[in-house]
Amino acid sequence: MTEESAEIFDDLYLGLRAGGAIRKQRRGEPLTQEEREALGRWQRLSTWRKAIAIGGFALGTFGLGFTLGGLVFGRWRKA
Numbered sequence: 001m002t003e004e005s006a007e008i009f010d011d012l013y014l015g016l017r018a019g020g021a022i023r024k025q026r027r028g029e030p031l032t033q034e035e036r037e038a039l040g041r042w043q044r045l046s047t048w049r050k051a052i053a054i055g056g057f058a059l060g061t062f063g064l065g066f067t068l069g070g071l072v073f074g075r076w077r078k079a
Helices: 002-026 033-044 047-074
Strands: none
Touching: 002 033, 002 047
16 A cells, blocks of 8 residues: 555656646747656556546645635634
8 A cells, every 4th residue: 555655646746747847848948858758657647547646636735725724714713
């Protein structure tokens, strides 16, 4: 299970790097070798691994926002 969870974080990081490379590519900027490599590895990933990485990022972002929102706005509410 530990090895599998490490792969999920690797996929998530790869997705973030590939997303940055795609943005650069759309703007017409030249890509570095590392960015081309990340983009190629992301495109070769299976669909279910991409879905898990994107879903994990979405759930993590939502959870963080929900927690921070509760901490910030929870102070203003009277019990």
